[in-house]
Amino acid sequence: xxxxxxxxxxxxxxxxxxxxxxxxxxxxxxxxxxxxxxxxxxxxxxxxxxxxxxxxxxxxxxxxxxxxxxxxxxxxxxxxxxxxxxxxxxxxxxxxxxxxxxxxxxxxxxxxxxxxxxxxxxxxxxxxxxxxxxxxxxxxxxxxxxxxxxxxxxxxxxxxxxxxxxxxxxxxxxxxxxxxxxxxxxxxxxxxxxx
Numbered sequence: 001x002x003x004x005x006x007x008x009x010x011x012x013x014x015x016x017x018x019x020x021x022x023x024x025x026x027x028x029x030x031x032x033x034x035x036x037x038x039x040x041x042x043x044x045x046x047x048x049x050x051x052x053x054x055x056x057x058x059x060x061x062x063x064x065x066x067x068x069x070x071x072x073x074x075x076x077x078x079x080x081x082x083x084x085x086x087x088x089x090x091x092x093x094x095x096x097x098x099x100x101x102x103x104x105x106x107x108x109x110x111x112x113x114x115x116x117x118x119x120x121x122x123x124x125x126x127x128x129x130x131x132x133x134x135x136x137x138x139x140x141x142x143x144x145x146x147x148x149x150x151x152x153x154x155x156x157x158x159x160x161x162x163x164x165x166x167x168x169x170x171x172x173x174x175x176x177x178x179x180x181x182x183x184x185x186x187x188x189x190x191x192x193x194x195x
Contacts, residue, residue, distance in 0.1 A: 006056030010063070029066050032073035039076040040084060048084040064111045067178045071109040072096045088168040105172045112159060114152055114181030114188075152183060153191030160192060 011022040036045045049069065056062045072095065076082045079098035086097040086106070094106040156179070167173040179185045 004054055004056045006058045006060075006062045007053075009059040013059070025066060029069055032069050035073040035076055036069070036082075036084070039082055044084055060113075063113075067111045067176075068095045068109045071107060071176050075100075075107060088166065090165070090168065092166045094167055094173075103172055105174055106167050107174050107176065108163065108166055109176045109178065110160070110163060111178040112156060114179065114183060114185075152181065152188045156188055156192035 007026075011026055012019060014022070033045060033049070049065075052065055056065065072082065072084060075096060075098045079100055080102075081099040083097040085093045085095060088094050088106065095109050096107045098105055098107065160175075160177075163175060164173070167175075177189060179189060181188065
């Protein structure tokens with residue numbers, strides 16, 4: 001049996017400290033999966049995650065899936081009832097539905113990694129001057145800051161703009177954002193939500 005490419009990349013590439021961190025995260029996720037099995041049963045956990053775990057083909061996919069599993073396991077400790085990946089009635093699925101203090105709450109986990117200081121898009125020419133600076137405020141739409149990338153809060157705002165479409169209308173919904181950055185994630189997220 002061969003591990004999926006994403007898991008191999010997650011636990012086997014990078015510096016020795018990154019490899020060790022990946023292996024520790026695998027152990028942590030194993031504990032979270034056991035918590036979900038204890039709460040939801042083996043069959044539900046298997047049905048919801050087996051295909052995704054066996055088909056991950058990038059380190060990023062692994063990390064996103066791990067954030068979802070960690071969220072669901074954390075809620076399982078507190079919720080009276082937890083359902084994994086319930087239908088939202090809009091042709092989409094939320095990450096979870098839990099009942100807390102008598103309220104049904106749909107939850108969604110999103111993971112965003114800050115690529116700063118080097119910000120490069122797919123297909124960018126390596127001959128172009130690469131920006132290692134970031135603007136700290138939004139510029140007018142017809143202006144592009146010279147020699148710097150747009151503010152991180154703008155990137156996050158554009159990524160979060162349509163997240164509500166993955167959650168059902170007329171229900172209590174909660175969004176968990178995992179954001180790793182060299183900068184101040186709390187400030188970026190606050191600016192993104194109030195942009």
